[in-house]
Amino acid sequence: MKHEKSRHEEIHLGTHGEDYGSWMSNLVFYAVGAMLALMVGLTALCFTAFTFRLTGMIFAVASALLLILLLWCAWIRKQYAFGGGGMMERTHQCLLSHLDFDGKGTLLDVGCGSGALSIRAALTWPDAQVVGIDYWGAAYGYGQAMCEKNAASEGVATRCRFQHGDAHQLDFPDDTFDAVVSNYVYHNITGADKHTLLRETLRVLKPGGVFALNDDMKPRMYGDMEAFAQELREAGFQEVRLVDTATEVFGSHRRAAMMMLGASWMLVGRK
Numbered sequence: 603m604k605h606e607k608s609r610h611e612e613i614h615l616g617t618h619g620e621d622y623g624s625w626m627s628n629l630v631f632y633a634v635g636a637m638l639a640l641m642v643g644l645t646a647l648c649f650t651a652f653t654f655r656l657t658g659m660i661f662a663v664a665s666a667l668l669l670i671l672l673l674w675c676a677w678i679r680k681q682y683a684f685g686g687g688g689m690m691e692r693t694h695q696c697l698l699s700h701l702d703f704d705g706k707g708t709l710l711d712v713g714c715g716s717g718a719l720s721i722r723a724a725l726t727w728p729d730a731q732v733v734g735i736d737y738w739g740a741a742y743g744y745g746q747a748m749c750e751k752n753a754a755s756e757g758v759a760t761r762c763r764f765q766h767g768d769a770h771q772l773d774f775p776d777d778t779f780d781a782v783v784s785n786y787v788y789h790n791i792t793g794a795d796k797h798t799l800l801r802e803t804l805r806v807l808k809p810g811g812v813f814a815l816n817d818d819m820k821p822r823m824y825g826d827m828e829a830f831a832q833e834l835r836e837a838g839f840q841e842v843r844l845v846d847t848a849t850e851v852f853g854s855h856r857r858a859a860m861m862m863l864g865a866s867w868m869l870v871g872r873k
Contacts, residue, residue, distance in 0.1 A: 613725050615691065615718055616684035620752045622716045624683040624690075628743050631675050638668040678861060684718075689851070689861065693816070694719050696851050697785055698726055700870050701814040702841070705730050707780030712769055712803055712815075713787030715742065717749030717762070723783065724758035732758075733779070735767030769799055774806045782806065782813045786863065789818045796824045800869065804834075807873045816847055816868035827867060834871065842871035 616622055641664045648658030681687030697719070703709065705727030711720040714734030724732045738745050749764040767773055769784075769791060788799045800815060807813055819827055827844060834842045848858035848866040858864045 613695075613722060615722060615725075615756065618755050620684075620755045621748060622684045622690070622718045622752065623743060623748075624679045629740070631672075631679060634668060634672045634675055638665060638672055641665040641668055681861060690718065693785060693847070693851050694722050696847060697783060697814050697816050697868065698723060700845055700868060701781060701783060702812050702870075702872065703727065703730075703781045707731070707808075708733060708778070709781040709783065710735070710774075710779040710806065712767075712772070712782065712784040713737075713790075714749060714764060715744045717752045717764060719783060719785050720749070720762055720764070721753050721756050721758055724753070724761045725756065728761075730761065730781075732762045734762065734764045735769075735772070736764075737768055738766065769802065770794060772802055772806050776805055777808045778806045780808055780811045782811065782815070784815045784817070786817055788815075789820070789823055797830055800830070804839075804873060809873055811873050812871070813873070814868055814870045816845075816866065818863045818865050819867045820865040827869070831869065831871075838873075840872045842869070844868065845870055 641661050645658055645661040645665055648654040648661055681689045684690060706729055708731045709720075709723050709727070711723065711732065711734040714720045714736045717734055720732045720734035724730065734749060736744065736746075736749075746764050746766065749762075750759065753759045753762040753764070765773075769787065782803055784803060788794075788796050791799060796817075796819075803815065804813060817824075824830075831842050831844055845868040846866075847868045848855045848864060851866065852858035852861065852863070855864050858866050
């Protein structure tokens with residue numbers, strides 16, 4: 603495992619000006635900033651144009667709280683950005699180091715975002731073909747063109763294909779891929795049973811294929827994941843286990859919680 607981990611650490615993305623964005627949603631960041639500006643403006647009005655001092659104090663307290671929230675959001679953005687805290691890259695290294703893939707065949711990345719994990723997989727396994735799918739909503743500013751541009755800049759455009767897709771119903775036949783990965787995707791899909799999403803992802807994996815599915819697996823969303831892992835074992839899946847990525851990547855569940863991913867676990871195994 604140490605040799606495998608060091609091999610992944612030798613790969614560094616974003617060294618040619620690629621844009622991989624950040625896991626902190628642009629929409630959330632700018633919304634907090636807009637609310638802060640509004641509260642500051644209302645506070646100023648209360649103390650200058652009007653004599654609503656009590657109301658002004660309430661707005662001032664709200665402004666202070668929003669400033670703290672905005673600073674925290676800015677810290678999170680930096681931690682998750684390439685060239686910042688490096689947490690995105692560290693998570694991808696961890697995920698791929700637990701994927702027992704021989705590098706032959708085709709790998710699927712469910713929820714590829716800006717293409718960072720797909721591209722890292724292509725660089726890690728030069729003989730593999732990689733397919734990245736995503737719904738690409740507006741919240742994060744990711745898109746297919748961004749993924750393709752990043753892949754071209756990193757020199758893996760001929761082995762990476764990106765397309766629009768829906769994790770509820772993957773547009774692939776059963777038993778298509780030799781490996782499947784996903785990273786912090788399913789918890790963002792509202793109104794969907796997480797075990798159903800996991801089963802749909804595993805549906806397109808070939809018998810003998812390997813998987814590493816990392817997410818913020820809060821019990822209120824995921825239920826009993828140990829029981830789900832046992833269900834997979836009873837269905838014939840092999841080497842199924844849950845990896846504590848909150849500890850392995852962030853150092854502790856407390857630090858992971860500070861970065862909004864306190865229930866980080868990864869489901870790995872072989873079909």
